[in-house]
Amino acid sequence: MGEVIVITSGKGGVGKTTTTANLGTGLASLGKKVVLVDTDIGLRNLDVVMGLENRIVYDLLDVVEGRCRLKQALIKDKRLENLYLLPANQTRDKTAVSRQQMIDLMAQLREEYEFVLIDCPAGIEMGFKNAIAGAEKALVVTTPEVAAVRDADRIIGLLEAAEMEAPRLIINRLRPDMVRKGDMMDIEDMLEILAIDLIGVVPEDEYIVISTNRGEPAVLDRHSRAGQAYRNISRRLLGEEVPFLNWEAGSSFMARLRKLIGLG
Amino acid sequence: MFSSTGGDTGAGTREGIVIPAARGKPGADTDNHTFLVCRTVRSGQRFKYPGNVVVMGDVHPGGEIVASGHVIVMGTLRGVVHAGAEGDEKAVVMAFRLQPTQLRIAGYITRAPDDEGQNGTGEPEIARVQDEAVVIEKYQPGGEKRWLSRSMIQEEEEQNG
Ligand SMILES: Nc1ncnc2c1ncn2[C@@H]1O[C@H](COP(=O)(O)OP(=O)(O)OP(=O)(O)O)[C@@H](O)[C@H]1O
Ligand SMILES: [Mg+2]
Numbered sequence: 103m104g105e106v107i108v109i110t111s112g113k114g115g116v117g118k119t120t121t122t123a124n125l126g127t128g129l130a131s132l133g134k135k136v137v138l139v140d141t142d143i144g145l146r147n148l149d150v151v152m153g154l155e156n157r158i159v160y161d162l163l164d165v166v167e168g169r170c171r172l173k174q175a176l177i178k179d180k181r182l183e184n185l186y187l188l189p190a191n192q193t194r195d196k197t198a199v200s201r202q203q204m205i206d207l208m209a210q211l212r213e214e215y216e217f218v219l220i221d222c223p224a225g226i227e228m229g230f231k232n233a234i235a236g237a238e239k240a241l242v243v244t245t246p247e248v249a250a251v252r253d254a255d256r257i258i259g260l261l262e263a264a265e266m267e268a269p270r271l272i273i274n275r276l277r278p279d280m281v282r283k284g285d286m287m288d289i290e291d292m293l294e295i296l297a298i299d300l301i302g303v304v305p306e307d308e309y310i311v312i313s314t315n316r317g318e319p320a321v322l323d324r325h326s327r328a329g330q331a332y333r334n335i336s337r338r339l340l341g342e343e344v345p346f347l348n349w350e351a352g353s354s355f356m357a358r359l360r361k362l363i364g365l366g
Numbered sequence: 367m368f369s370s371t372g373g374d375t376g377a378g379t380r381e382g383i384v385i386p387a388a389r390g391k392p393g394a395d396t397d398n399h400t401f402l403v404c405r406t407v408r409s410g411q412r413f414k415y416p417g418n419v420v421v422m423g424d425v426h427p428g429g430e431i432v433a434s435g436h437v438i439v440m441g442t443l444r445g446v447v448h449a450g451a452e453g454d455e456k457a458v459v460m461a462f463r464l465q466p467t468q469l470r471i472a473g474y475i476t477r478a479p480d481d482e483g484q485n486g487t488g489e490p491e492i493a494r495v496q497d498e499a500v501v502i503e504k505y506q507p508g509g510e511k512r513w514l515s516r517s518m519i520q521e522e523e524e525q526n527g
Binding site: 253 | 428
């Protein structure tokens with residue numbers, strides 16, 4: 103039985119799709135059998151970021167409405183053997199599926215895959231509710247901006263109300279240089295406000311833009327700093343203790359971490 | 367002082383909005399009832415209660431507590447609190463760290479200064495209405511009984527025999 107993890111944020115454009123593509127690819131490159139599910143019906147992106155757009159024949163809606171079998175709609179990744187994508191439909195909207203249909207679909211997928219990663223749409227409406235319906239765990243993505251953190255807090259509250267396991271936080275697009283100058287919220291601030299566990303910090307990295315446009319997740323690139331961060335998060339998802347890199351954390355955060363693990 | 371205590375709110379968390387009904391005898395003065403919120407109150411969550419509210423946790427920005435009586439936050443208050451929401455000007459708001467977005471007591475409103483910065487002393491503080499304005503002071507345990515309503519003190523005295 104696999105784990106079903108939803109990647110969500112509240113606010114749009116903070117990196118849910120980028121994170122789903124990279125963690126899925128990261129986990130698959132560590133040998134796990136992974137399926138990515140795009141639930142952003144009407145605004146699908148994950149196929150493009152994965153470079154698989156041209157292979158779509160059937161989509162999630164075709165599956166839940168019985169026009170095809172699940173197997174027929176799953177697209178195999180071009181690079182990795184054990185990575186699949188279930189694309190979203192692009193012509194309808196979020197009301198086209200029901201919560202129960204999502205729960206059933208996820209139950210079916212987890213039978214066969216070790217990880218089911220769900221790319222959640224922005225917002226707190228139907229699309230969000232559907233995306234979390236069949237998930238047991240959640241990763242909340244935020245950027246170091248007050249509005250994004252506020253929305254993340256809202257989402258965490260909704261996840262708690264839905265009685266999901268405590269979500270873990272990914273901070274995306276951090277710029278250590280700006281944090282040092284005091285121009286950007288630091289990790290401490292965000293963790294204090296959100297009061298959930300951190301699973302990783304992804305720096306701002308222009309390579310993400312290049313890789314997104316090419317349809318090649320950065321996690322496969324040895325030289326990308328964001329890619330390195332996503333590799334670390336993938337391993338943490340497998341339960342490995344991967345130390346936080348220096349730039350991943352402000353100095354006070356590192357000090358506290360050292361204290362926590364008995365080094366300080 | 368508190369004649370009854372509500373449980374945690376697990377049941378009513380639909381949409382994060384909880385409006386528990388006051389417990390106790392029908393027709394009893396609900397203002398002396400206290401509801402215990404054993405959780406972090408996050409953005410978009412709102413608790414409303416006809417009585418006092420004690421939060422064992424933080425109230426985040428975008429979170430809201432509305433009570434007809436006092437509100438005590440055993441943690442950091444960063445959201446919005448309305449104490450004495452039905453007009454009781456003797457209601458107070460107390461928090462370990464009092465940094466609300468906005469504070470309302472009865473009909474009085476105060477808000478955080480616009481020049482942000484870490485306001486608050488890091489010590490427990492208490493807010494109440496004094497001379498037609500909300501004032502915030504360091505909380506002194508047992509030092510002040512002014513903020514307890516008369517009826518409560520009387521009740522206590524009766525109980526003490
Ligand atoms: N670490 C990063 N460094 C630089 N650019 C990034 C980073 N993460 C994401 N981006 C860019 O930010 C934009 C939004 O990312 P993405 O599409 O993953 O967000 P999203 O949360 O899925 O958005 P939506 O809410 O619209 O679904 C993209 O153009 C992406 O390339
Ligand atoms: Mg997206």
